[in-house]
Amino acid sequence: MPNNPGAVLDRPTIGTLGRLIPAPGPQRMLAASNLVFTVGSGMYLTAGVLYFTEAAHLPAARVALGLLLAGLLSLALGIVVGHLADRYGARGVYATALLVQAAATAAFVIADGFWPFVAAVSVATGAKAAGVAARSPLIRRHGGERPQQFRAYLRAVTNIGVSVGALFAGWAVQTGTTTAYDLMVLAIAALTVASAAFLVLLPPATAPPPGTGPGPRWAALRDRPYLLLTVLDGVMAIQFKVLTVAIPLWLIADTAAPHWLIAATMLTGTLMVIALQVPASRGITTLPAGAAAYRRAGLAFLAACCLVSCTTGVPAWAAATLLITAVIVHTTGELWHAAAGFEVSFALAPEHATGQYLGVFGLGAGLAEAFGPALLIGLCIEWGRPGWYVTGAMFAVTGAAVPAAVRYAERHRALEPAPQ
Known part of the structure; x- marks a missing residue:
């Protein structure tokens, strides 16, 4: 039997369509907390920007600037809070991050100008980033012998929650009143509080984590192979x-495909992640397997970008067929990329510093969140077809570089002295 107290779900039934709910225990509580939280996230992702422009009456350009500032300010918080979770207990730190996020989200309704908006959204975004890092030690502790597999399961749950939240957000958008938008924001805050409440049912840590004695305090920031992998994953x-x-921008501006196909592409990708993320992760159980999955993902993204580039100048039916095919190919690569990231980031993170290391690994995704849209608009939309080929090549080259980076990390880890 595994010695991890959260091992109750480490069996083939996890994440199958026949059994979506974990067995009673810590994993069920984490899954329930995640589901409730991501229903709120789905509302925010769907209508958050519209809230700021329609209900708070802020210009779209100022909203974009505020969100960029909030994203940049939040980047370092994941490392700091992850370190606190390692040292003082992930359950309490994660719950605190959720409560801070809930309070900041509720403050949106009284943010009556640009700077109050920036302050509220910065705190909310920073707390969300902090919560992601603080949750990582909980996933490792309660995730059974394969916490990477449980993390894949949580990603499938996330897509379910986001889809449900998007439906509720549709009511606020359709109603279009300030009251409807305010109710949506308060519902997001309430769901975030409810997510924190589930954490009370998790068992507290019974002993200090190993390895918290002598050694570099910020080891993750000194781990050059891990930093390299963070950049590549970013x-x-x-x-x-x-x-x-x-x-979506390409479909509207450069193809004859019907505009409703945007929703179809989003739905296709979401359903694939819900159904296939756990199966896609099962064979990725070693560092070499994770590195190979990165390489496959890069090639899949290249193929998808090439397919999208072919959708201009063709009839609507052909453009629609090519776009749906591209989304299927791209989402297959996304499944591999996510599974590979789970494996590499957990396997190379020392158990006693999981929060700190996963906080560092999240920097790459945070930078992609902040700068990715502008980069893709510049390459794929403003440049056009050649930009799609360059984008695909960027993914393929990056994926091809990961196996060498993983080997470098393995050699570095082999040379490290054993913990005392």
């Missing part, structure tokens, strides 16, 4: 904006 993470930014 470049690959720009792919998440292909489906949400580049393809």
Whole structure:
């Protein structure tokens, strides 16, 4: 039997369509907390920008600037809070981050100008980044012998929650009143509080984590191979904006495909992640397997970008067929990329510093979130077809570089002295 107290779900039934709910125990509580939280996230992702422009009456350009500032300010918080979670207990730190995020989100309704908006959204965004890092030690502790597999399961749950939240957000958008938008924001805050409440049912840590004695305090920032992999994963993470930014803009401006196909592409990708993320992760159980999955993902993104580039100048039916095919190919690469990231980031992170290391690894995705949309718009939309080929090549080259970076990390880890 595994010695991890959260091992109750480490069996083949996890994430299958026949059994979506974990067995009773810590994993069920984490899954429930994640589901409730991501329903709120789905509302915010769908209508958050509209809230600021329609209900708070801020110009779209100022909203974009405020969100960029908030994203940049939040980058370092993941490392700091992850370190606090390692030292003082992830459950309490994660719950605190959720409560701070809830309070900041509720403050949106009283943010009556640009700077109050920046302050509220910065605190909310920073707390969200902090929560992601603080949750990582909980996933490792309660995720069974394969916490990477449980992390894949949580990603499938996330897509379910976001889809449900998007439906509720549709009511606020359709109603279009300030009251409806305010109710949506308060509902997001309430769901975030409810997410924190589930954490009370998790068992507290019974002993200090090993390895918290002598050694570099900020080891992750000194781990050059891990930092290299963080950079490479950050470049690959720009792919998440292909489906949400580049393809919708391209479909409207450069193809004859019907505009409703945007929703169809989003739905296709979401359903694939819900159904296939856990199966896609099962064979990626070693560092070499994770490195190979990065390489496959890069090639899939290249193929998808090439397919999208062919959708201009063709009949609507052909453009629609090519776009749906491209989304399927791209999402297959996304499944591999996500699974590979789970494996590499967890396997190379010392157990006693999981929060700190995963906080560092999240920097790459944070930078992709901040700068990815502008990069893709410049390459794929403003440049056009050649930009799609350059974007695909960027992903393919990055994926091809990961195996060498993983070997470098393995050699570096082999040379490290054993913990005392």
